[in-house]
Amino acid sequence: xxxxxxxxxxxxxxxxxWLTWMQEVHIPEVIATxxxxxxxxxxxxxxxxxxxxxxxxxxxxxxxxxxDAYYAEDQERMQASINKxxxxxxxxxxxxxxxxxx
Numbered sequence: 153x154x155x156x157x158x159x160x161x162x163x164x165x166x167x168x169x170w171l172t173w174m175q176e177v178h179i180p181e182v183i184a185t186x187x188x189x190x191x192x193x194x195x196x197x198x199x200x201x202x203x204x205x206x207x208x209x210x211x212x213x214x215x216x217x218x219x220d221a222y223y224a225e226d227q228e229r230m231q232a233s234i235n236k237x238x239x240x241x242x243x244x245x246x247x248x249x250x251x252x253x254x
């Protein structure tokens with residue numbers, strides 16, 4: 153199992169609108185690609201020096217092949233959809249390998 157993690161710092165001025173959009177539109181669209189089994193959205197509980205509010209969305213992916221298929225077939229379109237918030241956020245993505253779960 154892999155986790156495709158997207159960490160996003162969003163400006164407070166659009167946080168509420170962005171959060172609703174993420175939960176009602178974007179995350180369901182990413183799951184609908186069929187490449188991920190689940191998603192977990194968390195809020196980072198720390199003051200950000202640069203301002204804004206930081207969230208992490210962790211998408212559970214069963215295999216590297218599925219994740220590679222997402223990159224090839226869906227990622228560009230999914231990332232383009234967040235452009236409605238252009239200039240109001242920064243994001244970075246990481247791949248995590250699940251070693252154990254307790």
